[in-house]
Amino acid sequence: MDQKRVELFIGPNHPGAAGNSCMHLWMEGDIIKHVEPEYGYLHRAFEKLMEHRNLMQNVSIIPRICVPEPDINEEVYARCIEDICSIEVPERAKYIRTMVLELARMAATFLNLGFMCGGLGIYTVMQWAFADRDFILDLFEWLTGGRVYHIFIIPGGVRRDLPSGFKARVEEVLKYIEARLLEYDRTFYHNSFFVFRTKGHLIVGEEEIKRYCLTGPAVRAAGFAIDMRKLHQYEAYPDIDFDVVTLKDGDAYSRMLIKRMEIEQSIDIIRQVLAKMPEGKVLNKPINYKKWIPPKGESYQVVESTNGEYGYYMRFNGESGNPYRVHVRGPSYTTGTALMQELMKDKPIEDMPIYLSSFGVCPPEIDR
Amino acid sequence: MSEKGIDLIKWLASQGIQAQDGPSKGIISLNVPREQFIFVIQSLHREGFDYLATITCVDLQNQHCELIYNVYSFDLNMRLFVRVVVGYEEKMPTVLHLWPNARFYEREIYEMFGIGFTGNPDYAKPFILEGNDPIEVKFPMRKSFDSIEFSQTNYGDRDYGSKKS
Amino acid sequence: MQDNCQINVEYAKENNAILRSFADWARKNSIWLLHYCTGCGAVELPPTMTARFDMTRYGFAPMATPRQADVLLITGYLSLKTLKRVIWSYELMQAPKFVIGFGSCTMNGGHYWDSYITINKLSDYLPVDIYIAGCMPRPEAVLSGMLEIKKRITNKMAGGWVDYEKRYDWYKENQRKILADV
Numbered sequence: 001m002d003q004k005r006v007e008l009f010i011g012p013n014h015p016g017a018a019g020n021s022c023m024h025l026w027m028e029g030d031i032i033k034h035v036e037p038e039y040g041y042l043h044r045a046f047e048k049l050m051e052h053r054n055l056m057q058n059v060s061i062i063p064r065i066c067v068p069e070p071d072i073n074e075e076v077y078a079r080c081i082e083d084i085c086s087i088e089v090p091e092r093a094k095y096i097r098t099m100v101l102e103l104a105r106m107a108a109t110f111l112n113l114g115f116m117c118g119g120l121g122i123y124t125v126m127q128w129a130f131a132d133r134d135f136i137l138d139l140f141e142w143l144t145g146g147r148v149y150h151i152f153i154i155p156g157g158v159r160r161d162l163p164s165g166f167k168a169r170v171e172e173v174l175k176y177i178e179a180r181l182l183e184y185d186r187t188f189y190h191n192s193f194f195v196f197r198t199k200g201h202l203i204v205g206e207e208e209i210k211r212y213c214l215t216g217p218a219v220r221a222a223g224f225a226i227d228m229r230k231l232h233q234y235e236a237y238p239d240i241d242f243d244v245v246t247l248k249d250g251d252a253y254s255r256m257l258i259k260r261m262e263i264e265q266s267i268d269i270i271r272q273v274l275a276k277m278p279e280g281k282v283l284n285k286p287i288n289y290k291k292w293i294p295p296k297g298e299s300y301q302v303v304e305s306t307n308g309e310y311g312y313y314m315r316f317n318g319e320s321g322n323p324y325r326v327h328v329r330g331p332s333y334t335t336g337t338a339l340m341q342e343l344m345k346d347k348p349i350e351d352m353p354i355y356l357s358s359f360g361v362c363p364p365e366i367d368r
Numbered sequence: 369m370s371e372k373g374i375d376l377i378k379w380l381a382s383q384g385i386q387a388q389d390g391p392s393k394g395i396i397s398l399n400v401p402r403e404q405f406i407f408v409i410q411s412l413h414r415e416g417f418d419y420l421a422t423i424t425c426v427d428l429q430n431q432h433c434e435l436i437y438n439v440y441s442f443d444l445n446m447r448l449f450v451r452v453v454v455g456y457e458e459k460m461p462t463v464l465h466l467w468p469n470a471r472f473y474e475r476e477i478y479e480m481f482g483i484g485f486t487g488n489p490d491y492a493k494p495f496i497l498e499g500n501d502p503i504e505v506k507f508p509m510r511k512s513f514d515s516i517e518f519s520q521t522n523y524g525d526r527d528y529g530s531k532k533s
Numbered sequence: 534m535q536d537n538c539q540i541n542v543e544y545a546k547e548n549n550a551i552l553r554s555f556a557d558w559a560r561k562n563s564i565w566l567l568h569y570c571t572g573c574g575a576v577e578l579p580p581t582m583t584a585r586f587d588m589t590r591y592g593f594a595p596m597a598t599p600r601q602a603d604v605l606l607i608t609g610y611l612s613l614k615t616l617k618r619v620i621w622s623y624e625l626m627q628a629p630k631f632v633i634g635f636g637s638c639t640m641n642g643g644h645y646w647d648s649y650i651t652i653n654k655l656s657d658y659l660p661v662d663i664y665i666a667g668c669m670p671r672p673e674a675v676l677s678g679m680l681e682i683k684k685r686i687t688n689k690m691a692g693g694w695v696d697y698e699k700r701y702d703w704y705k706e707n708q709r710k711i712l713a714d715v
Contacts, residue, residue, distance in 0.1 A: 012618060013569045015597055020570060020615065040496035041615045042572070045648045048508060048515050052647060061644050067573050114579065130583040137580075148576055148669065212469060213419050231445060300395060300438065300447075313424050313436075329422040329438075337472040364573065367496060497650070498614050501713050505649055515649040519642075522711060523653040526646050 004028055010352060012041050015118070019067075019363035021336075027349065035344045037337055043367040047326055054321035055081065055155070056289045063149040065328055067364050069108035071100050072305045073312075073328075074153040079234070080314040081155040083299040090284060093157035095277040098236040099170075100143075100152065101303070102266040102273075106177070107136045108306045109259050112360055116256065117188070119353030120197060125188045132180055135173050142166065157283035167274050174267050181263065189260060198252040201351055202343060202358065205250055212339045216308030216331055217258040218359060222250035228304035240272050252358040259306070293321050307331040307360035330365030337366070372444060376415055380408070397449040405452050406461050409437065413466050416441045417448060420463070423473045425481050427511050431456050433481055437463075454483060462487035480509035560603070560629070561592075561686040564679070567602035568595040569622065572609025574636040574669040586672040593679060599625040604682070607659075609669070610638035610651045616658065617712050623659055628694045631682060634664045635675075643668060657707045660693035 011022040024036040046065055050058050062077055063070035075097060082089060114129035137147045143166065144150040144159075152159050188194060204218050219226050225244040229237045245261045247254040296318030302311045308331030317324045336359075344355060355361075377387050380398065385408060387396050400408050421438040428434055437450040454460055462485045463470045474485045475495040485491045497505055503522050507513065520526065570578065581588050582595060596602045599622045611619065623632070634655055637643040642653035655661055662685065665678035697704060708715045 012615070013567075013622070015568060015595075040494075040498065041612060041618075043496050043612050043614075043650050044610065044645050045508065045515065045650055049645065049648055052516065064573050064644070067576050111576075111579075127584045130579050131585050134580060134585050147671065210418060211467070213421070213467065226442065300449075309421065311421060313422075313438075315426060325424075325426045327422070327424045333422070333472070334469050338468045342468070501613060501711060502709070503711055508649055513649075516647040518649045519647050519653065523642070523651075524657060526642055526653055 005033060008349075019361075021361075021363040021366075023340075023352070025349070030348050032344050032347055032349055032352075035341050037340055039336075039363055039366050041367070042364050046328070046368045050326045051322055051324070054290075055292055055294070055323070058323070058326075059154055060151055063151065065364060065368060066305070066310070066330065066362060068111050068362060069104050069306055070149050071104040071153065072303050072310050074151070075101060075235075076301050076303050076310065076312040077314075078153050078155045079301040079303075080299040080312050081294065083301065084297040084314070084316060085155075085294050087156055087284060089157055090280050090282060091278050092161075092280045093282045093284075094236045095273050096158050096162065096282065097153055098240070099270055099273045100150075100158075101235070102270050103136055103139065105306055106263055106266050107133050107140075109263055110136075112259065112306065112357060113184075113188075113256075116353075116357035119357055120194065122188065122191070122194065125184065128180075128184070128187075132177065135176065139166075139170060139173060142169070154283075156285055157281075159283065161282050170270065170274065174270060177263070178267060181260070184260070189257065195253065197350075198256065198354055198358070200249075201252050202347075202355055203249070203251045204343070208339070208342070212334050212342070214308065214334060214339070216304075216306070216360075217255045217262075218250075218308075218335070220244065220246050221254035221258050223248050228302055228309055232302055234301075234303070236273060236276075239276060240269055242269055252354050255358045291321075293318070305331060307335070307362070328365070328368055330362065332360070332362045332365045335359040336361040336363070383408075395447045395449060397451055399451050402452055402454055402458070402460065405450075409439075409450060409463060410466070412439060412448065412450070416443050418466075420467045420469065423470070423477060425477045425483065425509075427481065427509065428453070429511050433483055435460065435477075435483070456482055459484040459486045461485070462491075464488050480507065482507040482510070557686055557689070561683045563592045563594075564604055564682070565594050565596040565602050566604045566606050567599055567622065567626070568597065569606065569608075569619070571607055571611055571615050571619065572636075572638065574609035574638075577669050577672055577675065578606075578608060581672040581675050586676060588676060588679065591676075591679065591683070599623075600627065602626055603629070604631045604633060606633050606635060607639055607655060607661075608635040610636075610643060610645055611655065612650050613652070613712065616652060617715060620659065620708060620712075620715055630694050631662045631686075632659055632693055633678060633682065634661045635670060637666060637668050640664055640666075652711075658704065660696045660704075662693045 005026045005028055008025045008027055009022060010025065012020050020041040022038040024038060025032050026034040049061065059074065059077065062073040065073050110129045110133035114126045117123065117126040117129065140150060141147050142163065144152040204222055206222065209219055209222060215226060223246055225246050227244045230244060242265055245258055245265060247258060294316045296316060298315040300311060300313045302309055310331060311329040313327040314323055315325045340355065380387065385398050385400055387398050389396060417439040419440040419442065421440055424436040424438065426434045432453055432455050435452045435454060439450065440447045460483060462474060464487060471488060472495065474488050474491050475493060477483055478491045479495055479497060508515065580586055605623055605626065607619065634640065638645065639655040645651045646653060652658065663678055663682055665674055667674050
C-alpha cells in the first residue's frame with residue numbers, strides 16, 4: 001500500500017452507519033481510495049436453524065431476518081409452501097395480504113428517511129419520521145397484536161379477519177399522512193442543504209445496473225420501469241390499477257424522491273384494496289399443522305421489497321416436516337458488497353452515509 | 369413461453385443439455401455436468417440471461433453438493449436454474465468475469481460448505497465468521513455439523529431442569 | 534483495569550455520606566447511554582428516544598463513545614464477533630458503569646438457543662444489573678427498566694462493576710474459553 005494512505009473504520013458502533021457493519025476505508029486526505037466491507041456481526045445462522053424446526057415453528061423466527069420490513073419474509077415463505085403443497089388461498093386473504101405489505105412498505109420508508117436525516121444532521125425531520133411511523137405501527141398492533149414482528153401471514157391465508165372499525169381508522173391514518181407529506185416536501189425535499197448533498201452524487205447508469213444486477217428504486221430512478229409487482233403478478237396486484245414511477249437522473253436525490261413518490265402510490269393502492277375487498281373466509285387450513293409432511297419439491301418465490309427483489313428458495317425431501325434447505329436472497333447482497341467497492345472509489349468520505357441510506361443497505365439481510 | 373425461449377431450449381438440447389420443467393411454474397431447470405458449465409453459462413449470458421439472482425448450494429449428504437445458479441432474463445420474462453453437482457474436494461470454475469457480485473457469493477459458499485472456486489483469488493478469505501477463535505466452526509452448513517450439540521457444549525446448557533428435553 | 538476499580542471503591546468508602554449521596558443524585562439524573570445497537574431489539578430504541586416516548590425528559594441521552602457513557606445497552610442477541618467488541622467497549626468505560634440486558638436473548642438464548650454463533654447466557658461474560666423482558670420489549674417496558682436503574686443507583690444496589698472487579702478471573706476464564714484476543 002502507498003505510504004500516504006490512512007486506514008480508517010466506520011463502525012461497527014457508529015451513529016451514522018446503518019445497522020452493525022464495519023467498513024474499512026483506505027484514504028488519501030479526504031478521498032476514499034479503497035473500501036473493504038466487513039459483515040458478520042449480526043450472523044445468527046438462520047438457514048441452519050430453519051432445518052431444525054418444522055413448518056409452522058419457522059413462522060415465528062423468519063420475520064427477524066429483515067428488521068425494517070418483516071412482513072415480506074412471512075409473505076414469501078407462505079407462498080413457497082403454498083406452491084409446493086398446492087394450496088389455494090381465499091380471495092379475501094389475498095387482499096388483506098396486499099394491504100399489510102403496502103403498510104409495511106410505508107413504515108420501512110419512514111424508517112429509512114429517519115436514518116438518512118440522522119446521518120445528515122437534520123434532526124427535526126428525523127423526529128417527525130419516527131413519530132409518523134408510530135401511527136402505522138399502532139394499526140399493526142390493533143390488527144395483529146405486535147408492533148414490529150407480526151406473525152400474521154401463514155401458509156393458507158392470514159390468521160384472522162379485520163376487526164370492526166378497522167377500515168375507518170385506516171382511512172383516517174392515510175388522510176393524516178397525505179397532509180403531512182406536504183410538510184416533508186417543504187422542510188426536507190426542497191431543503192437546499194439536502195439537495196446540495198445528494199443531487200448529482202453517486203450516479204448509477206445502465207451499465208452498472210446490468211453488471212451488478214440491481215433492482216428496486218435504483219433502477220427506477222435511472223429510467224427503467226422494472227417492478228416485481230408487475231412482472232410476477234402475485235396476490236391482489238393484477239386487480240389493482242397503478243403505474244410504475246420512474247425518473248431520469250439516477251443520482252441519490254432521485255432515489256430518495258422515488259421512495260417518497262411510492263408512499264403516495266401505496267396510499268392509493270390501499271384505498272383501492274379496501275374498496276374492492278370481497279367477503280369470505282380468510283384461512284384455508286389444510287390439515288393438522290403438527291403432523292404436516294409436505295411432498296417432495298422445491299420452489300423459488302419473489303416479492304418487491306422497499307429496496308428491490310427479495311426471494312426465498314425452499315426444498316423439501318418428502319420425509320420430514322422440516323425444510324431440507326432454505327436460502328434467502330436479499331437486495332442488499334448486491335448493493336452492500338461489490339457495488340460499494342466500485343462506486344465509492346475516489347469519492348469524499350461524506351458520501352458514505354448518503355450511499356448507505358439511499359440504497360437501503362440492510363446488514364441483517366447479508367448476514368442472516 | 370415465447371418463440372425465442374423455445375428456440376433456446378431446443379438449441380441447448382442439441383448440445384446435450386436436457387431441460388426439465390420445474391420447480392415452480394415459470395422456471396425451467398437445466399442439469400449441466402461440471403465440464404460443460406462455463407460454456408453453457410456464457411452462452412446463456414450472451415442470449416439475454418444476464419441477471420444472476422443468487423447462487424444456492426444444497427448439501428446432498430453423499431460427499432457431493434448441488435450448486436444452483438439462478439439466472440433470469442427481463443426480455444423473455446423467464447427464469448432458469450442451472451444445476452451442477454460437484455464433490456466436496458473438487459473445484460468449480462468461477463463466474464467472476466461475467467458478474468462481479470459472484471466474488472462475494474463464492475466466498476460465502478466456500479465458508480459454509482467448503483467448495484473451492486478456480487479463478488477467484490480471494491474465495492478463501494473469511495466473510496462472515498472471524499475464524500481465529502479457540503472453538504472452531506468449520507463448514508457449518510454441511511449436514512454433518514451438529515449445531516445443537518455445539519451450542520450446548522460451548523455456550524452453556526439451556527436445560528433449566530425441565531424433564532422433557 | 535483492576536487498579537482503576539480498586540481506587541474508585543476505596544475513594545467512595547473514605548469520603549463522607551453526604552458527598553456520596555450528592556454524587557449518586559447527580560449520576561442518576563443524567564445517565565448517558567452508549568448507543569451500540571447489537572441486535573434486532575435495537576429497532577425499538579429510536580421510538581423510545583424520539584418525540585413519542587421521549588426518554589430525554591428523564592435525563593437519558595445517547596452518546597457515541599464508551600469513554601463518555603455510563604450505561605451499556607445490550608439490545609438483543611450477541612454473536613461472537615460482536616461480543617468481542619462489546620467486552621472491549623465495556624473495559625474502556627469508566628466506573629461506575631452499568632449494563633442493561635434487553636430482551637430474552639440475553640437471559641437464556643431466546644429464539645436462537647441452538648445456533649452455533651450466538652451466546653446463551655450473558656451473565657457468564659459480563660455483569661448484568663437489570664434485565665428487560667420481551668421479544669422485543671415495548672418502549673414503555675424500556676422506560677420502566679430505565680427508571681428501575683435510577684432507583685437502584687439511589688439505593689446503592691447497582692454494583693455490577695464492583696462484581697466484575699472482584700471476580701475478574703472467573704469472567705476472564707469464561708470469556709477466553711470462546712474468544713481469542715480478549
